Amino acid sequence: xxxxxxxxxxxxxxxxxxxxxxxxxxxxxxxxxxxxxxxxxxxxxxxxxxxxxxxxxxxxxxxxxxxxxxxxxxxxxxxxxxxxxxxxxxxxxxxxxxxxxxxxxxxxxxxxxxxxxxxxxxxxxxxxxxxxxxxxxxxxxxxxxxxxxxxxxxxxxxxxxxxxxxxxxxxxxxxxxxxxxxxxxxxxxxxxxxxxxxxxxxxxxxxxxxxxxxxxxxxxxxxxxxxxxxxxx
Amino acid sequence: xxxxxxxxxxxxxxxxxxxxxxxxxxxxxxxxxxxxxxxxxxxxxxxxxxxxxxxxxxxxxxxxxxxxxxxxxxxxxxxxxxxxxxxxxxxxxxxxxxxxxxxxxxxxxxxxxxx
Numbered sequence: 001x002x003x004x005x006x007x008x009x010x011x012x013x014x015x016x017x018x019x020x021x022x023x024x025x026x027x028x029x030x031x032x033x034x035x036x037x038x039x040x041x042x043x044x045x046x047x048x049x050x051x052x053x054x055x056x057x058x059x060x061x062x063x064x065x066x067x068x069x070x071x072x073x074x075x076x077x078x079x080x081x082x083x084x085x086x087x088x089x090x091x092x093x094x095x096x097x098x099x100x101x102x103x104x105x106x107x108x109x110x111x112x113x114x115x116x117x118x119x120x121x122x123x124x125x126x127x128x129x130x131x132x133x134x135x136x137x138x139x140x141x142x143x144x145x146x147x148x149x150x151x152x153x154x155x156x157x158x159x160x161x162x163x164x165x166x167x168x169x170x171x172x173x174x175x176x177x178x179x180x181x182x183x184x185x186x187x188x189x190x191x192x193x194x195x196x197x198x199x200x201x202x203x204x205x206x207x208x209x210x211x212x213x214x215x216x217x218x219x220x221x222x223x224x225x226x227x228x229x230x231x232x233x
Numbered sequence: 234x235x236x237x238x239x240x241x242x243x244x245x246x247x248x249x250x251x252x253x254x255x256x257x258x259x260x261x262x263x264x265x266x267x268x269x270x271x272x273x274x275x276x277x278x279x280x281x282x283x284x285x286x287x288x289x290x291x292x293x294x295x296x297x298x299x300x301x302x303x304x305x306x307x308x309x310x311x312x313x314x315x316x317x318x319x320x321x322x323x324x325x326x327x328x329x330x331x332x333x334x335x336x337x338x339x340x341x342x343x344x345x346x347x348x
Contacts, residue, residue: 062292066277067284068316069294072341075270083261088253098265105269109276169251177253195248223240 056121060112075105081122082129089133089192092181100136104129130197134207137193141186141218142208179229187222194219266345267327274316282314295339318342 059077062070079101086100108128115124180188193199201219205212277283286304290296296304299317306312318324318341326333327342335343 065284066281067289067292067294068274068277068318068341069289069292071273071277072270072344075266075273075341076344079261079266079269080258083265084259087259091253098262098268101261101265102269102272106272106276109273172251173253176251180253191244192253195244196253198245198248220237220240223244 053117053120056115057117060115060117060121063109064112078122078125079105082125085126085129086133088177089196090136091177093185096136100129100132104132107132134193134197134199137189137197137204138207140189141193141204142210175230175233179226179233182229182233183222183225186218187225190215190218190222191226260347262331263333263345263347264328264331267324267342270341270345271318271324271328274318278316278319282311283316285310285313286317287313297340298337300339 059070059074063074082104083097083101086104087094087097090097090100104125108125111128115121180191183191190204193204194201201215202212204210205215208215274283284292286296286300289300290304299321303313303315303317321340321342323333323335323337323340323342326335327345332346333342337343
């Protein structure tokens, strides 16, 4: 299972209201029961577990049968997770997040018949979301001006001493978000793609039509800028 | 200039430990959920007839007041499979307003509202 999936399993789930009907094939409104159990157990947001494979398969079958209620359940169950993931990868461009989330659902619906239930449905959806995000990075970086042909020598030093600070995880996350948000878009996307999506520089180069050297220069500049922003954040 | 490999390792380590943003799932806006649902229903309708409202009821789902009216009305199968949300003002409100003022039960656009 990928790191991204693991990180999302740490997250909680939205409370879903209103679906009280019981289907013979899958239970509507199970998000409600799941959240209530988690809250009652005091586990907060770290208790998310993917839906059972049979439940996923039944939901997919119902959506494929063009069942309107199942389709609503499909959206309710997974919109938050897809939204959160894309938000974390596109911020601060909130204006683009909604369009991309919608694209993910439409793409997922179009290939839903190929879902075999070998992995949880949310992982499958996150895989589609990841492709969409990488497509976005590819297009934006391909269009980016070649500002990095003659990078200056870095004078910012390493980031390690700052990372040694005893910041709690939440503050570290927020600071990371703030620093990334302050970077020029092509720096931000390059870092997210390379380090958070774990895409090798060689592959980034191939997908953007740039040379590997050019991508490495871009990454070096982006890291340098990240460190500078980190000191000021 | 910092050592390139050290830099790479540092950033890889950093990214592996820290997800940007907040640790909790961010709720998608209700209007986004509404738009996605409407778009999916349009696609499904274009592909063929939706599962009929009586069949949906028979599957154990609760119906909204308008769906219930269609279910009991003496109409043909085609109308019973109609995407009636397309004609409903709840859809219009749900797609443009965050937490729209619609309150009746078993309507997806009501369920998409944030708690």
